[in-house]
Amino acid sequence: MMHGPEPAALVSVAATPPPRLQFSAQIHGWLLLLPAAVLLVTFTHYPAVATIIDSFFSTPKGRRAAVFVGADNYQAMLGDPVFWRALGNNIVYAASVIPLTIALSLAMAIWVNGKIAGRPFLRLSFFTPTVLPMIAVANIWLFFYAPGYGLLDQMLGLFGIPAHNWLGSQSTALLCLIAVAVWKDAGFFMIFYLAALQQMSPQLAEAAAIEGAGRWYVFRRITFPLLMPTTLFVLINAIINSFRLIDHIVVMTQGGPDNTTALLLFYIYEVGFKFWDTAYAATLTVVLLALLAIVALGQFLILDRRIHYQ
Amino acid sequence: MSAKLKWLLPIAGAALMALTSVAIAKDITLSFYYPIAVGGPIPKIIDGYVADFEKENPGITIKAIYAGTYQDTLVKALTAFKSGEPPDVAVLLSTDMFTLIDEDAIAPFDDLLKTDADKAWAKSFYPAFMANSQTGGKIWGIPFQRSTIVMYWNKDAFKAAGLDPDKAPDTWDELVANGKKLVQREASGNVSQWAIEIPSSGFPYWLFQGLTTANDVQLMNAAGTQTAFDKPGVTGALQFWVDLNKKDSIHPPGVIEWGTTPKDFFEKKTAMIWTTTGNLTNVRKNAPFPFGVAMLPAHQGRGSPTGGGNFYFFKKMSDDERAAAFKFVKWMTTPERAADWGIQTGYVAVRPDAWDTDAMKKYVADFPAAAVARDQLKYAVAELSTHDNQRVTKALNDGIQAALTGTKTPEQAMKDAQAEAVRILRSYQ
Numbered sequence: 001m002m003h004g005p006e007p008a009a010l011v012s013v014a015a016t017p018p019p020r021l022q023f024s025a026q027i028h029g030w031l032l033l034l035p036a037a038v039l040l041v042t043f044t045h046y047p048a049v050a051t052i053i054d055s056f057f058s059t060p061k062g063r064r065a066a067v068f069v070g071a072d073n074y075q076a077m078l079g080d081p082v083f084w085r086a087l088g089n090n091i092v093y094a095a096s097v098i099p100l101t102i103a104l105s106l107a108m109a110i111w112v113n114g115k116i117a118g119r120p121f122l123r124l125s126f127f128t129p130t131v132l133p134m135i136a137v138a139n140i141w142l143f144f145y146a147p148g149y150g151l152l153d154q155m156l157g158l159f160g161i162p163a164h165n166w167l168g169s170q171s172t173a174l175l176c177l178i179a180v181a182v183w184k185d186a187g188f189f190m191i192f193y194l195a196a197l198q199q200m201s202p203q204l205a206e207a208a209a210i211e212g213a214g215r216w217y218v219f220r221r222i223t224f225p226l227l228m229p230t231t232l233f234v235l236i237n238a239i240i241n242s243f244r245l246i247d248h249i250v251v252m253t254q255g256g257p258d259n260t261t262a263l264l265l266f267y268i269y270e271v272g273f274k275f276w277d278t279a280y281a282a283t284l285t286v287v288l289l290a291l292l293a294i295v296a297l298g299q300f301l302i303l304d305r306r307i308h309y310q
Numbered sequence: 311m312s313a314k315l316k317w318l319l320p321i322a323g324a325a326l327m328a329l330t331s332v333a334i335a336k337d338i339t340l341s342f343y344y345p346i347a348v349g350g351p352i353p354k355i356i357d358g359y360v361a362d363f364e365k366e367n368p369g370i371t372i373k374a375i376y377a378g379t380y381q382d383t384l385v386k387a388l389t390a391f392k393s394g395e396p397p398d399v400a401v402l403l404s405t406d407m408f409t410l411i412d413e414d415a416i417a418p419f420d421d422l423l424k425t426d427a428d429k430a431w432a433k434s435f436y437p438a439f440m441a442n443s444q445t446g447g448k449i450w451g452i453p454f455q456r457s458t459i460v461m462y463w464n465k466d467a468f469k470a471a472g473l474d475p476d477k478a479p480d481t482w483d484e485l486v487a488n489g490k491k492l493v494q495r496e497a498s499g500n501v502s503q504w505a506i507e508i509p510s511s512g513f514p515y516w517l518f519q520g521l522t523t524a525n526d527v528q529l530m531n532a533a534g535t536q537t538a539f540d541k542p543g544v545t546g547a548l549q550f551w552v553d554l555n556k557k558d559s560i561h562p563p564g565v566i567e568w569g570t571t572p573k574d575f576f577e578k579k580t581a582m583i584w585t586t587t588g589n590l591t592n593v594r595k596n597a598p599f600p601f602g603v604a605m606l607p608a609h610q611g612r613g614s615p616t617g618g619g620n621f622y623f624f625k626k627m628s629d630d631e632r633a634a635a636f637k638f639v640k641w642m643t644t645p646e647r648a649a650d651w652g653i654q655t656g657y658v659a660v661r662p663d664a665w666d667t668d669a670m671k672k673y674v675a676d677f678p679a680a681a682v683a684r685d686q687l688k689y690a691v692a693e694l695s696t697h698d699n700q701r702v703t704k705a706l707n708d709g710i711q712a713a714l715t716g717t718k719t720p721e722q723a724m725k726d727a728q729a730e731a732v733r734i735l736r737s738y739q
Binding site: 015020055062145157165167169170253254257258259273276277 | 381385389409413414415466498499500501502510512513520562563564565566567570573574577579670683698700704707708709711712714715
């Protein structure tokens, strides 16, 4: 498509001699595209294609080379309860993390955009979680959740609520990870909302106020629609993050108890680099790729049309 | 070739061989991957060993590469192997033996053991450590940083409960009886101090083996092709673990995080913990009360699994490189060095004669707890390891966690785990 037919283009150009200027402009254009194209092909397109091909072969082991197995890997996947568990977990995880993160980041941005005392300090404290590496964050939260003496239990203990094994019970483990992810990302997205809010002309809100519009009305009919391009950007990033970030799982639960917190990418890592079943890992990766591709297409085709760009 | 010159050939050949062998002996460079799994300045200790070895063995250069956790090191070594550039020597989990054999990545040590001294060296390690290092009549790994599970107890808590502070429970029955005295409940019913914590996150199968071994059952066969997760002894051991919470109420509910277990102990949230001997230095430094170290309590039998890492030789080394690597591994496992490594890290010195060295004797006299792990080795068994090891282990881990969190009965959990293990291992029968 974009980077494939370079020589062909040159041949066709040579067959029907165009003006010199156009020819050199073409070369120029391709040369400008080349570095990005090479990087994209090497690190994105080629691996994606290789993954799809690998998913139709068996895993090479020792002296046994890979053989073509057709859809065997896909069939095995459909019968793999851990895969369905991980997929289900990931959907719950994404469906909670994404709206919560967006709502929280928007609320924080509106708050620190107002004129309040200690504003720089507030902005800094909201942004701090973003700066910390996820591994460090997860190790800190591990102790927040520690039953009995952890921060969470100590705070709840003030209200007489008994200690709870947050990460060690199936009912709360995934919720705990969702909370960490929201806390980690909200500050980052707040920055984008804050930037968008500061670009917004205050005249709009003033005019609305003169017409007698309430604050909630202004937000719903003016501020929020004008923030839609930012929301789309944040939404895409939040979705990608919800499938991409698994560091906290490795540190905090390793998918346990009994796969309650196994997300798709974590399971792919486990299959690929713990079980060394690379073919099956490729199969799972194809599912992840397809899932993200569908989401991205939906966003660009449907949401894009309904968003007002200035 | 003219007949005149023919007599020259052998001479030239011999000269050439002498030259090349001298040339090769001059500069052998070996890459050595090692992981870090315990606290302490491990890279500094390893670098010190390597420097000493190079000084004593001019002509051999060891490139020691710290490669992360055990899991990271395995990933790096195997991906390097698959791309055609494996490390020469690596320290990896003893339980990765079958995985490495199945990948055709490692070579056995047996053909290197030519002299009587070498054969004696191979027999100088604790049999418990060798159980995870050989299969099919061949030696694939040499024990280096090995550990077992021990029980740590808080002597103050024992005293406060009216128990003998110098005597840890020695059987399951004593554990439960003492445990009931050690649990402290507030008026609201909230437990402020549990009696015991057995961690169950990440790799619960390892601690579970401390229970199954005491219940006198083995989880797998030596060939690594069969598991016995659904045997009554195994189910019984899991039932005991579940009952510590459900029936006896001396163990916290749910899955216990491995990483925070020592901290729970320091914070007096629990009077006893099970964890690796590798935590000995950590507990010694951080426990704000007098503590004891004991063998795991017995039931039908006694025992603990071993754990930790072995030296492996990857394939693709030349004979000269293998000879040099062999020299290095022998040098790293002399009694003196095994003793020094054990003292500096908390790992169990891997051979009996290491405990007879002066340095070790002095250390044990100072800190008798260090010898508990050694004494327990008599009863130690191989850590769970099979073909397709991590996948089989995960089946068991999931089952244990399901039982501990109450979503499955121990019978059902172990039946499911066994069925999954049979499915995974069917191609190795």
